[in-house]
Amino acid sequence: MTTPILCARNIEKSFGQMRAMQGASFDVYEGEIVALIGDNGAGKSTLTKILSGVLQPDSGEILVDGRPIHFDSPLDARTHGIETVYQDLSLAVDLNAVQNLYLGREIAAPGLMGRLGFLDKALMRRRAQESFARLGVRVPDLRAAVANFSGGQRQGIAVARALMWAKRVVFMDEPTAALGVAQTRNVLDLIRRVRDTGVSVVLISHSMPDVLAVSDRVTVLRHGRRVATYATGAVTSDELVAAMTGALERDGAAA
């Protein structure tokens, strides 16, 4: 079997008395969309934060390409090509789409101008346009503050931003929450396009239809550990809900 590009093994993490991660394991393979699902409080966000360098585990291992690694910060995870799109999007709403794409990673103008702090705005705009075009993200006006845009348009910009920098894995936390039917379809298409560019996607979602529509595999977390993993084509919504709620374990049929 191939080596996962990103892997968590027996992760433990407590917040005071609360054991949020109780031996969680998780694998991401190259070129796949893997859904990470679980009931409220199952530990999806905590695991995501650990695998993107925001939180450090108390114990357990993280492996990239099979090699143990420590992420001391989100920057560490980024240098390994791992990016996260959070549900709150963390876009700067007063800035335009290009500025948001490059927030904190601006390109300096060449030569003395760059050393004086001038930015290469034309280059950034061109690369941003290429990125939006490649992903099929429609930005009504590159110069307008993103505060003017719809939820779906903002989601597209947030995804494009992560993808500008993600070389290996993108975590998407509830990317279709608060979106309408058409916008949800666009974001799901976008997720497929991301995978087709060779970047793996971890989809964290409460939406069974989305999970079943777009993922290749599904991992179910419960009480801070992995209770099941399925090939999406071989599982039903009822089976996923059973794994999430513990009915599978009660039946003694856990995968």
Ligand SMILES: Nc1ncnc2c1ncn2[C@@H]1O[C@H](COP(=O)(O)OP(=O)(O)OP(=O)(O)O)[C@@H](O)[C@H]1O
């Ligand atoms: N900073 C924190 N301090 C204390 N407890 C925390 C903290 N972060 C998470 N927890 C607890 O850890 C457990 C796992 O939370 P987590 O947010 O990872 O779950 P989740 O699966 O993402 O849930 P949801 O679907 O509701 O977002 C929960 O019981 C939560 O209350």
